[in-house]
Amino acid sequence: MEKNVLGTNVIAQIGILVHDIEKTAQVYADFFGVEKPAIELTGTLEEAQTNYNGDSTEARAKLAFFDMGSTQLELIEPDEHPSTWREALDANGEGVHHIAFVIEGMKEKIKVLEANGMPLQQTGEYPGGRYAYIDTVKDLKVLTELLEND
Template identity: 45%
Template structure:
């Protein structure tokens, strides 16, 4: 088995310019209620870091349950963040794929040994996320989330 279990995918995340419009469009597409839109916590609570430096970034999020995975919509603010950089560089699109792992430190050490640094980190009640700067190696950012899978 690899360093990440292929069955541990839990999230596909898009960066968007207008979360209200995009969430409404997905709700219509799937025939569901428009998902709740909420904001990430302030840096004092989330301990957010971008490229190794603290950042006051906040983002609007909406989550749509698609069964095994969730579709996460993210509208960044103007503070430095992986989301903002992605939007400015690429426009709207897939920002990352998220995986749950049983040993977050082991996975991050694996990526470090391959020259892949942490791009963005933050915390939320009950968990955290770590975006790996894996675009060159994998074509997409990976989000490493602590959980039961490995």
């Protein structure tokens, strides 16, 4: 395997799948003694252009973000449509879904990761950037999310 594939070793985010984001976000807020963040809904198919395992999907998710110093904690409650979030929540239950890194050169990074046996699983757009989930579970024991901001 190539070394320093991502060009960074700084974890920007840890994503956690939950069944009830309102309840879980309040528990985290109370635990950390912070205000509960607003719950956001990911964009529609037209906005997010979500693609899962090579197919377009209407998948959406409710998100809550806790900024915890240099790392962000993301809670994710997926809807019923096919997605990496729905698949993982159904298969494994609540818990850690991914670790995320801010990168540059999304297309090139995906090609390098795929060449190293780490396939692309899901992509999408968000205001100001794009994301990609890479199946690194075999090697890293967790999915990797790439975040590229404009």
